[in-house]
Amino acid sequence: MALLEIAGVSRRFGATTAAADVSLSIESGAFYALLGPSGCGKTTLLRMIAGFETPDSGRIVIDGVDVTGLPPYARPVNMMFQSYALFPHMDVAGNIAFGLRQERMDRRHIAARVEEMLALVQMEGYARRRPHELSGGQRQRVALARALAKMPKLLLLDEPLAALDRKLRAETRLELIGIQERVGITFLVVTHDQEEALSMATCVAVMDRGRLVQTGAPTEIYERPASRFVAGFVGEVNLFEGELTAGFNCLALTVAGLGKPIPLPSGTQLPEGAAAALAVRPEKLVLSHAAPAGFAIAATVSSIGYLGGGSIVHLATEQGIALKAYLPGTAAGPFGRGTPVWASWPLEAGVVLTQ
Amino acid sequence: MTGLGRLGRLVVIGVPFLWLALFFLLPLLIVVKISLAESTIGIPPYTPLFVNDGSGLKLHATLANFALIAGDDLYLRAYLGSLGNAAVATALCLLVGYPVAYAIARSQGVRRQLLLFLIMLPFWTSFLIRVYAWIAILEPNGLLNQALIALGLIATPLPLLNNLFSVQLGLVYSYLPFMILPLYGSLSGLDQSLIEAAADLGARPLQTFLGVTLPLTLPGIAAGCLLVLIPAIGEFVIPDLLGGPDTLMIGKVLWDEFFNNRDWPVAAAVAVVLVAALALPLLAAQRFLERGHTA
Numbered sequence: 001m002a003l004l005e006i007a008g009v010s011r012r013f014g015a016t017t018a019a020a021d022v023s024l025s026i027e028s029g030a031f032y033a034l035l036g037p038s039g040c041g042k043t044t045l046l047r048m049i050a051g052f053e054t055p056d057s058g059r060i061v062i063d064g065v066d067v068t069g070l071p072p073y074a075r076p077v078n079m080m081f082q083s084y085a086l087f088p089h090m091d092v093a094g095n096i097a098f099g100l101r102q103e104r105m106d107r108r109h110i111a112a113r114v115e116e117m118l119a120l121v122q123m124e125g126y127a128r129r130r131p132h133e134l135s136g137g138q139r140q141r142v143a144l145a146r147a148l149a150k151m152p153k154l155l156l157l158d159e160p161l162a163a164l165d166r167k168l169r170a171e172t173r174l175e176l177i178g179i180q181e182r183v184g185i186t187f188l189v190v191t192h193d194q195e196e197a198l199s200m201a202t203c204v205a206v207m208d209r210g211r212l213v214q215t216g217a218p219t220e221i222y223e224r225p226a227s228r229f230v231a232g233f234v235g236e237v238n239l240f241e242g243e244l245t246a247g248f249n250c251l252a253l254t255v256a257g258l259g260k261p262i263p264l265p266s267g268t269q270l271p272e273g274a275a276a277a278l279a280v281r282p283e284k285l286v287l288s289h290a291a292p293a294g295f296a297i298a299a300t301v302s303s304i305g306y307l308g309g310g311s312i313v314h315l316a317t318e319q320g321i322a323l324k325a326y327l328p329g330t331a332a333g334p335f336g337r338g339t340p341v342w343a344s345w346p347l348e349a350g351v352v353l354t355q
Numbered sequence: 356m357t358g359l360g361r362l363g364r365l366v367v368i369g370v371p372f373l374w375l376a377l378f379f380l381l382p383l384l385i386v387v388k389i390s391l392a393e394s395t396i397g398i399p400p401y402t403p404l405f406v407n408d409g410s411g412l413k414l415h416a417t418l419a420n421f422a423l424i425a426g427d428d429l430y431l432r433a434y435l436g437s438l439g440n441a442a443v444a445t446a447l448c449l450l451v452g453y454p455v456a457y458a459i460a461r462s463q464g465v466r467r468q469l470l471l472f473l474i475m476l477p478f479w480t481s482f483l484i485r486v487y488a489w490i491a492i493l494e495p496n497g498l499l500n501q502a503l504i505a506l507g508l509i510a511t512p513l514p515l516l517n518n519l520f521s522v523q524l525g526l527v528y529s530y531l532p533f534m535i536l537p538l539y540g541s542l543s544g545l546d547q548s549l550i551e552a553a554a555d556l557g558a559r560p561l562q563t564f565l566g567v568t569l570p571l572t573l574p575g576i577a578a579g580c581l582l583v584l585i586p587a588i589g590e591f592v593i594p595d596l597l598g599g600p601d602t603l604m605i606g607k608v609l610w611d612e613f614f615n616n617r618d619w620p621v622a623a624a625v626a627v628v629l630v631a632a633l634a635l636p637l638l639a640a641q642r643f644l645e646r647g648h649t650a
Contacts, residue, residue, distance in 0.1 A: 073558055073559055086552075087571075098553070099556030147555075
């Protein structure tokens, strides 16, 4: 049975819908990410699980217990706040012990658990510091330790890395994964950063305007997006809009401004004449000076962005259709600005989207 | 160095200091001077501090006025009476003011503006007139007694005026806004996510209040208590108009020494002792408030 079961949860604030009939289930031990642009309702959903908001309809069940009507202090979940919300009048140990003291745990056990938590987040020796004496990264660790101290069944993390600088974010990401594996607690992370979601989570749910649009493993979300929104939000993408036509022993997409129809992956089961889009990730694109065998698009290099680990090459066809290709390492070297090139990709790398 | 420069900064800092020196320190020193003099019949009604007896200026100071205050237990009782009344009024203001400030801090938009406006509304009328209005309400055939009799709840008027009750009512009524406003400031600045974090960690509403809200609003509580306690100790109008024989307060004793006995030196000595007795807790509280800001 799933640890968290959300069934048909809706929540409206005046004219805006923060959650529209959201259903979701999270297995015990998962590192789950709720991904979406700001204002998509992911934080509201998290706050409903924590008990700070009440759904207009639907049920939230945690470990077999319906908690929909329970106040936050009666739920077996803890939350790490985006602002960390550390108590400024207590030191680090006091913050971590706060939840344990509510359980009337005896002093010795509390002290031992606080030590354990400080060790877990590598903050030994900071027990007597006040939050204002800590750096942003240290505060983040204390907030994590405080939320984990009660050993909740489910830990909610609201944009846990948003307040950290880029380098620290990458390190902390790995640490979070390590800590989650060690404590074995189910993590539910809310984030607007697709890289964060893909790199940390075992399962990702993408939200858009209060709706859950796709759930799946990170590779599934990235390689097989279910809609134009997911394809565009999670990572970079080349999107060709057109109409399905019968091609040479397979379906093809006729795109306005492109001389010939684009052949689609085999096994595409859609009626002819329907509107559809083809999504191709930039790293799937292959560039060559000479026209390759099979389908290819003729274009000119319009600009090159060097990223260190690779380059993003922007192309434009004669009719003005823009494309981008990601070439690893120094592979973009031979394709200077203004070079005429042929862009192609393995047909199976494209994803046909109707939504 | 940019901006004001040396002279500019000297002026900016100097002007308020000059103001305080001229209109606060100087009058205080004059009062201290009078408290060391003897009472005489004349204008001014006290002896000069320095006397020129031909062989140069001679200091002519006496501590007799302070000895008189120390010797007569009327003054001690008046000081303690003031302190007691003011302390009870402060506690009542805190008890009434905290929930009000909390409600205002939690309300939104126009409602919050309206509530704050209502708290400040009494200041638009003279303090003296508002205290007089309470006499009209509380006197034996005043509004309240008439209403209670008309409702048949009581047969004879209740003694509501010229006793401790009316003085406390007057003090709490008059000084409540001074308690509510700093508390409101403290409460509205409280990060709501801290309250949520406490609830998330298993604290029930009462535990959250005692463990988070209350300690984080201590600076507001301290500020509000000082703003009520200090003026309430020296209060003269309320005990004079609403008080009776059992409400001995130092402000009224001071007034009587000045204007009924015309003994300026003793009155000045009473004032000096009062200022000294108030300055110490004020300094202590100031230190506490500053510590609260850095925490």
